[in-house]
Amino acid sequence: MLRYILGRIAGLAFVLFAVSVITFTLMRSVPGGPFDLGEQPVSASTQRALEEKYGLGGPIWEQYLRYMGNALQGDFGVPFQAPNLTVTELIMDAWPVTVAIGIPTILVAYIFGTILGVIAAVKQNSVLDYVVSFFATLGLVVPSFVIAIWLILIFSVQLKWLPAGGWTGDFGRPQEYILPVIAYSLTPTALVARYTRASLVETLRADYVRTARAKGLAERFVLLRHAGRNALIPCVTVLLPEIPNILTGSIFIEAAFRIPGLGRFFVTSTFTRDYPMIMALVLLIATLWGITYLLTDILYTFLDPRIRFGN
Amino acid sequence: MEPTSPQSLSSAAAMPTALRTETRTRSNFAMASRRFAKHKLAVGGLVLIVAMAIAGFGAPLLAPSGINDASILDSNKQPDREYWFGTDTIGRDYLTRIMYGVRTSFTVAFAAVAVACLIGVPLGLISGLRGGFIDFVIQRMTEIVTAFPGILFAIFLLTIRGSGQENVILVIGLTSWITLCRLTRAQVLTLREQEYVTAARALGATERSIAVKHMLPNALAPLIVAITLAIPTAIFAEAGLSFLGIGINEPTPSLGKMVGDSAQFIQINWHLGLFPSLAIAAAMLGFTFVGDGLRDALDPRSN
Numbered sequence: 001m002l003r004y005i006l007g008r009i010a011g012l013a014f015v016l017f018a019v020s021v022i023t024f025t026l027m028r029s030v031p032g033g034p035f036d037l038g039e040q041p042v043s044a045s046t047q048r049a050l051e052e053k054y055g056l057g058g059p060i061w062e063q064y065l066r067y068m069g070n071a072l073q074g075d076f077g078v079p080f081q082a083p084n085l086t087v088t089e090l091i092m093d094a095w096p097v098t099v100a101i102g103i104p105t106i107l108v109a110y111i112f113g114t115i116l117g118v119i120a121a122v123k124q125n126s127v128l129d130y131v132v133s134f135f136a137t138l139g140l141v142v143p144s145f146v147i148a149i150w151l152i153l154i155f156s157v158q159l160k161w162l163p164a165g166g167w168t169g170d171f172g173r174p175q176e177y178i179l180p181v182i183a184y185s186l187t188p189t190a191l192v193a194r195y196t197r198a199s200l201v202e203t204l205r206a207d208y209v210r211t212a213r214a215k216g217l218a219e220r221f222v223l224l225r226h227a228g229r230n231a232l233i234p235c236v237t238v239l240l241p242e243i244p245n246i247l248t249g250s251i252f253i254e255a256a257f258r259i260p261g262l263g264r265f266f267v268t269s270t271f272t273r274d275y276p277m278i279m280a281l282v283l284l285i286a287t288l289w290g291i292t293y294l295l296t297d298i299l300y301t302f303l304d305p306r307i308r309f310g311n
Numbered sequence: 312m313e314p315t316s317p318q319s320l321s322s323a324a325a326m327p328t329a330l331r332t333e334t335r336t337r338s339n340f341a342m343a344s345r346r347f348a349k350h351k352l353a354v355g356g357l358v359l360i361v362a363m364a365i366a367g368f369g370a371p372l373l374a375p376s377g378i379n380d381a382s383i384l385d386s387n388k389q390p391d392r393e394y395w396f397g398t399d400t401i402g403r404d405y406l407t408r409i410m411y412g413v414r415t416s417f418t419v420a421f422a423a424v425a426v427a428c429l430i431g432v433p434l435g436l437i438s439g440l441r442g443g444f445i446d447f448v449i450q451r452m453t454e455i456v457t458a459f460p461g462i463l464f465a466i467f468l469l470t471i472r473g474s475g476q477e478n479v480i481l482v483i484g485l486t487s488w489i490t491l492c493r494l495t496r497a498q499v500l501t502l503r504e505q506e507y508v509t510a511a512r513a514l515g516a517t518e519r520s521i522a523v524k525h526m527l528p529n530a531l532a533p534l535i536v537a538i539t540l541a542i543p544t545a546i547f548a549e550a551g552l553s554f555l556g557i558g559i560n561e562p563t564p565s566l567g568k569m570v571g572d573s574a575q576f577i578q579i580n581w582h583l584g585l586f587p588s589l590a591i592a593a594a595m596l597g598f599t600f601v602g603d604g605l606r607d608a609l610d611p612r613s614n
Binding site for chain 1: 462
């Protein structure tokens with residue numbers, strides 16, 4: 001087990017290394033740089049001084065090693081779009097907002113997804129089942145920003161119950177959470193509901209469930225104690241890999257509801273060739289992605305002891 | 312189902328007419344079509360996307376006005392008898408814009424999926440057939456592309472190469488070949504062990520002809536399903552990039568851009584947001600239903 005985990009961590013480190021090298025070389029190999037401002041040309045010596053200051057001098061591998069050396073010590077440099085801050089400060093300013101939307105989204109997705117999936121499975125092939133399946137397909141297929149527009153049209157334009165977007169203060173007001181969380185959680189809710197239904201339907205046909213019923217156990221007991229435990233395994237493995245995505249935010253949701261989260265930096269950083277910021281964002285997302293995948297696989301073996309490592 | 316051989320034909324000829332029609336051999340295609348036709352949602356989806364395709368690609372003939380015709384006096388009109396979907400902020404007929412938007416959306420999606428196929432399928436074939444070091448390299452490559460945030464890569468390429476239809480196609484193609492590559496490889500790995508492949512090899516067929524003549528046709532059913540389901544994803548990608556303002560540019564109409572632009576006027580001009588968002592949802596649902604129907608029809612064992 002330990003050997004397997006160490007191997008996986010080594011694989012993860014390799015992928016992260018490759019991602020960082022590719023990002024770094026891609027960024028530097030394209031025409032245009034952060035200091036070629038068309039309107040205010042700077043002299044060659046100023047340009048050199050700027051490059052020196054931001055660690056852009058010397059051959060590319062040297063720049064890479066310098067950046068990664070600092071990054072591994074937690075220093076991701078200075079963002080070109082806000083030179084009075086550090087990259088870490090800039091991310092730490094925006095990330096809490098994204099996480100504040102992300103955590104309720106995960107909770108809603110998990111709780112409602114499971115409940116809807118269980119209802120659909122227990123009432124299999126009923127009208128209720130079809131309604132749940134229809135909404136699950138809608139949630140999986142229709143893009144979140146389209147849902148966002150519909151929610152705005154219904155709840156803020158027509159009914160005038162909720163604001164159409166915006167964010168007050170550091171953590172917003174409660175009514176500013178409702179529409180973004182609904183729009184954002186629809187896809188993961190649909191995902192969980194669909195997998196819960198499929199898995200529970202399968203489990204309810206298993207021999208041990210029939211045995212439990214034959215013993216005369218109450219249906220509620222059969223569902224919760226016998227079928228539920230096994231049926232919920234896919235939920236864990238399906239939703240877990242979504243968590244890093246949700247926690248790093250949706251650029252679409254943040255654009256649709258004007259939420260000042262991490263999302264906007266994806267666009268602004270590439271437009272301004274903000275190398276340190278791009279690197280930090282890519283590393284952040286790739287690391288979170290890798291760790292969650294590893295955790296999912298490990299958690300899987302705890303939930304289902306039949307699965308062994310290394311096979 | 313019985314194979315069509317001279318023997319079965321002659322025995323069928325000897326039978327009474329009523330029996331003969333029942334035992335008539337059906338081609339794979341006919342059987343698949345019958346299974347597809349039973350799938351109501353899939354047929355509905357097919358009707359929907361055919362209608363949208365006619366409206367979109369037939370827009371030069373069918374649309375009520377020209378693609379860029381604007382009459383500024385009629386700007387921001389709510390839907391009425393003259394303008395069924397209203398007009399936009401500079402007075403262009405919104406129904407016309409949406410029809411052309413559907414055309415853009417379908418064109419980009421088909422072309423992008425074609426790019427994804429051209430990259431993913433050959434890589435998957437090579438990876439599965441060759442195995443060993445080449446397989447290892449291609450597999451690590453797909454892992455790296457998966458770890459790389461796709462949206463960032465897309466924005467990045469578009470800022471370098473500039474936005475516009477061709478570049479959007481390229482970017483979406485370059486970020487969506489992974490699934491097709493993995494699927495082709497998995498298919499090859501299964502088919503490689505089949506007896507008819509061994510037989511072909513024993514008869515001295517070259518690796519190339521085994522791959523193209525024997526394996527590809529048998530791997531086709533799941534690939535067609537995956538390709539159909541890649542189309543809504545590509546539609547979403549185009550709409551999303553344009554929504555953010557980095558995809559298709561004015562004056563080319565894009566449904567995603569229309570939704571994005573509508574946000575600032577949505578309090579007054581609700582129709583600007585509603586109609587393009589409905590069109591995106593309809594296109595994506597249509598292709599998804601068709602894809603699900605095709606899966607049931609072509610690959611009855613899966614599911």
